[in-house]
Amino acid sequence: MSNDQNPPLIGISRRDVLRGGLIGGAGLALGASSGLSAFAQSVVPKPGGNLRVAFLGATPAETLDPHSGVVQVDFARALALYEPLVEMQPDASIKNALAESIEPNADATEWTIRLRKGVKFHDGKPLTARDVAYSFQRITNPKAPLSGAITLAPLDIDNMQVVDDLTLRLPMKVPFAVFPECICSAVYYAIVPEGFDPANPVGTGPFKFQSFTPGQQSICVRFDDYYGDAPHIDTLTISSFASDVAAFNALQSQQVDALAAAPLSLIRQVGTGGAIKALVSEPGMWTPFTMRVDQPPFDKPEVRKAFRLLVDRQQMIDIALSGYGEVGNDVFSRWDPFYDTSLQRSQDLDQAKFLLKKAGEENLAVELVTSDFANGVPQMAQVFARQARDAGVTVSVRQVTPDVFYGDQYKQWTFAQDFWLHFPYLPQIAECHLPGATFNPTHWGNDQYTNLYNQAVGTVDPGLRKEIVHDLMKIDFEDGGYIIPSFNKIVDLLASNVEGLNQARTGYAMGHFGWKSVWLS
Amino acid sequence: MAQHPLLSFAARRVFLGVLTLFAVCVVVFLATQVLPGDAARAVLGRNATPELLAEIRAELRLDDPLLVQFWSWLSGILTGDPGHSLVNGTAVSDIVYPRVLNSAMLLALTSVISFPLSITLGVVAALYSGRFVDTGISTIALALAALPEFVVGIILILLLSTSVFHFFPAVSLVPPGTSVLQNPIILVLPVLTLSLVCFPYLYRMTRASVIEVLGSEYVEMARLKGVGTLRLTFVHVLLNALAPVVQVVALTLAYLAGGVVLVEFVFGYPGVGQGLLEAIMVRDVPVIQLIVLLLAAVYVLLNLLADLIAMLLNPRMTARQWQSN
Numbered sequence: 001m002s003n004d005q006n007p008p009l010i011g012i013s014r015r016d017v018l019r020g021g022l023i024g025g026a027g028l029a030l031g032a033s034s035g036l037s038a039f040a041q042s043v044v045p046k047p048g049g050n051l052r053v054a055f056l057g058a059t060p061a062e063t064l065d066p067h068s069g070v071v072q073v074d075f076a077r078a079l080a081l082y083e084p085l086v087e088m089q090p091d092a093s094i095k096n097a098l099a100e101s102i103e104p105n106a107d108a109t110e111w112t113i114r115l116r117k118g119v120k121f122h123d124g125k126p127l128t129a130r131d132v133a134y135s136f137q138r139i140t141n142p143k144a145p146l147s148g149a150i151t152l153a154p155l156d157i158d159n160m161q162v163v164d165d166l167t168l169r170l171p172m173k174v175p176f177a178v179f180p181e182c183i184c185s186a187v188y189y190a191i192v193p194e195g196f197d198p199a200n201p202v203g204t205g206p207f208k209f210q211s212f213t214p215g216q217q218s219i220c221v222r223f224d225d226y227y228g229d230a231p232h233i234d235t236l237t238i239s240s241f242a243s244d245v246a247a248f249n250a251l252q253s254q255q256v257d258a259l260a261a262a263p264l265s266l267i268r269q270v271g272t273g274g275a276i277k278a279l280v281s282e283p284g285m286w287t288p289f290t291m292r293v294d295q296p297p298f299d300k301p302e303v304r305k306a307f308r309l310l311v312d313r314q315q316m317i318d319i320a321l322s323g324y325g326e327v328g329n330d331v332f333s334r335w336d337p338f339y340d341t342s343l344q345r346s347q348d349l350d351q352a353k354f355l356l357k358k359a360g361e362e363n364l365a366v367e368l369v370t371s372d373f374a375n376g377v378p379q380m381a382q383v384f385a386r387q388a389r390d391a392g393v394t395v396s397v398r399q400v401t402p403d404v405f406y407g408d409q410y411k412q413w414t415f416a417q418d419f420w421l422h423f424p425y426l427p428q429i430a431e432c433h434l435p436g437a438t439f440n441p442t443h444w445g446n447d448q449y450t451n452l453y454n455q456a457v458g459t460v461d462p463g464l465r466k467e468i469v470h471d472l473m474k475i476d477f478e479d480g481g482y483i484i485p486s487f488n489k490i491v492d493l494l495a496s497n498v499e500g501l502n503q504a505r506t507g508y509a510m511g512h513f514g515w516k517s518v519w520l521s
Numbered sequence: 522m523a524q525h526p527l528l529s530f531a532a533r534r535v536f537l538g539v540l541t542l543f544a545v546c547v548v549v550f551l552a553t554q555v556l557p558g559d560a561a562r563a564v565l566g567r568n569a570t571p572e573l574l575a576e577i578r579a580e581l582r583l584d585d586p587l588l589v590q591f592w593s594w595l596s597g598i599l600t601g602d603p604g605h606s607l608v609n610g611t612a613v614s615d616i617v618y619p620r621v622l623n624s625a626m627l628l629a630l631t632s633v634i635s636f637p638l639s640i641t642l643g644v645v646a647a648l649y650s651g652r653f654v655d656t657g658i659s660t661i662a663l664a665l666a667a668l669p670e671f672v673v674g675i676i677l678i679l680l681l682s683t684s685v686f687h688f689f690p691a692v693s694l695v696p697p698g699t700s701v702l703q704n705p706i707i708l709v710l711p712v713l714t715l716s717l718v719c720f721p722y723l724y725r726m727t728r729a730s731v732i733e734v735l736g737s738e739y740v741e742m743a744r745l746k747g748v749g750t751l752r753l754t755f756v757h758v759l760l761n762a763l764a765p766v767v768q769v770v771a772l773t774l775a776y777l778a779g780g781v782v783l784v785e786f787v788f789g790y791p792g793v794g795q796g797l798l799e800a801i802m803v804r805d806v807p808v809i810q811l812i813v814l815l816l817a818a819v820y821v822l823l824n825l826l827a828d829l830i831a832m833l834l835n836p837r838m839t840a841r842q843w844q845s846n
Binding site: 062 | 684687691786791799
């Protein structure tokens with residue numbers, strides 16, 4: 001265990017460099033400042049050009065199947081090629097995309113989707129309700145359920161009804177008032193044409209497929225029959241790099257125009273006003289500590305609460321994340337419209353000691369399993385260990401490789417870490433905070449919580465639903481197994497001529513993969 | 522024995538080589554079986570649910586008995602169909618062969634540039650042993666030998682493509698489906714790096730070997746007979762000095778064929794080494810197996826060739842001596 005209060009953040013370690021890209025979601029995150037004013041948009045975007053973007057974590061496992069993407073670059077490509085019915089925006093709000101309207105009946109047991117007129121797939125065929133039905137069947141195929149299947153569990157797939165070319169009626173097995181926010185991403189919920197084959201990746205997105213070699217490069221070109229605002233760039237070339245250094249060198253020697261989600265160590269090398277600028281996102285990604293609530297010592301609520309009180313959150317952000325984060329308060333989904341900002345927690349060592357004593361767990365010693373699956377994660381573990389020592393708690397940090405971390409023992413560690421991008425609160429619960437949820441490393445769940453959740457997703461009235469959501473958040477805050485010390489920022493490094501990208505809140509790089517808004521000056 | 526000793530030696534060595542390759546097949550197959558984690562889990566990453574895992578395992582036939590898996594793999598290799606990637610379903614040959622071509626290009630260019638240069642400089646240094654030319658080149662060689670290849674690569678990048686000058690592209694981006702030759706400028710830095718990395722070993726071996734031969738009695742005799750320096754060096758000395766150098770050349774080629782992962786890594790060069798690394802990270806077993814097998818075959822072949830050439834260069838060595846070695 002390190003006693004170092006300032007864990008080394010220098011350089012690029014071999015492990016950083018060899019880091020596998022298997023680990024879903026964000027991959028890398030965070031970064032440096034530099035004039036945000038540079039992103040002010042007052043000029044008219046210039047059309048044309050080929051935007052070349054580098055992503056880290058190259059792996060042959062990369063896929064153009066939007067329903068089974070694993071690494072961040074899969075998501076980047078999915079957002080270029082495909083679209084969902086409703087889509088999360090860079091500011092985490094939700095807007096209709098392929099759906100013109102999506103309306104529930106009075107008790108949210110049936111949803112009616114009306115599609116936008118005149119939408120074409122890349123092969124020229126028009127988008128119809130049958131394609132939507134096919135997409136949901138493909139995702140939830142009981143023989144080979146894809147990543148989004150869990151969230152779509154309330155759908156009564158067998159009784160979907162194609163009313164006409166543009167209308168689909170979707171019955172639910174239980175009242176399900178939050179359907180749109182559950183399917184708000186082209187990642188996992190893209191609409192694909194009937195008989196979709198990932199080898200021929202046809203979608204409705206602003207770019208169409210030209211070429212793809214997993215782990216190396218994809219080229220997409222602007223889709224001229226796109227129904228919405230046409231993208232500014234002609235071509236989107238996405239390259240995957242195994243090495244941080246190679247990617248950075250490529251940016252420096254102008255072989256690529258952007259490095260998405262750059263590691264901290266590289267961001268420091270970028271000054272202001274040079275040929276490379278940094279795009280710092282809003283905080284959105286979260287990298288929690290996970291305490292298994294079904295195992296000692298964390299089966300005692302006092303211990304969980306004490307551990308949450310051990311953390312000096314701002315210090316952790318300053319040290320482990322070089323300041324690229326915003327204090328979190330142990331409740332996820334920072335940008336959910338119902339997020340309860342009144343729940344605040346700060347370090348209180350005396351209270352923590354008192355709670356530990358009350359639980360009979362003085363001089364507690366635990367092992368914290370960490371891994372370098374996102375920027376700053378192992379450093380956060382070290383900082384936690386150091387901060388815990390002030391309250392007499394001994395935390396020994398064990399770092400394993402990402403493939404071990406997410407291997408057989410993932411979700412078995414008693415005390416570990418994890419990461420997430422932003423997702424609305426209730427769908428997020430379905431993924432990580434219910435008994436039997438796919439990614440529930442804290443093993444959280446009890447009847448009262450599940451009942452409240454079911455009640456919330458079945459409540460059509462937003463006001464009432466907000467109250468229940470606040471009850472759930474209160475339980476997370478008081479009792480849950482996550483310690484969420486921060487919401488982290490993502491930093492992309494851009495060549496100085498890359499314009500038109502927003503500061504996203506979603507944890508996705510490149511301004512929530514703003515391929516439509518980006519342009520080259 | 523009616524056969525020429527060299528022929529029977531060669532036949533014997535080829536047979537042993539084939540045996541070695543079969544042994545390699547078995548070892549590679551078994552080794553990839555005991556890699557921690559399995560392909561199904563690697564494919565799914567954090568999305569691995571028990572149902573999905575079972576589904577993918579069945580699809581990939583990971584639950585078949587070992588012997589069955591080995592046989593279907595080996596027969597696939599022998600019939601030129603090494604199967605499909607576990608990770609993305611593309612044909613293994615489509616993944617591996619473009620990389621083999623890229624690596625072969627790197628190897629060929631590096632050899633063409635580095636080998637003659639190193640050997641010539643080695644001879645020169647030996648002829649002027651102890652003088653300024655010799656100490657100068659030897660010091661540089663020693664310094665280069667002390668630097669790991671990725672350091673050499675990074676220094677060259679800083680010098681020639683990012684920080685100081687901007688002559689060459691820093692990374693070797695090869696659009697899929699195209700050859701590195703369509704944009705040969707991307708080869709400059711990797712080839713230069715590898716040439717610098719290979720240089721010290723060949724140079725030092727040549728120098729040492731030539732110095733040794735220069736000191737031998739027959740060279741003295743030739744000198745006394747009045748043989749000119751040029752003729753002496755290239756006819757009498759070099760041919761005799763080359764035998765150990767050929768061995769080093771073979772080892773260097775073997776290194777270039779697959780051991781250049783770090784150089785490929787630094788330049789993002791899509792060669793075999795990096796392909797192997799990526800395949801290992803995702804447990805893409807068929808790709809790992811084919812690449813390792815190819816590399817082993819290259820090693821066996823190069824060593825065989827090196828032995829034969831060394832023997833031809835030095836007729837005093839009989840096949841019997843070689844065999845007893």
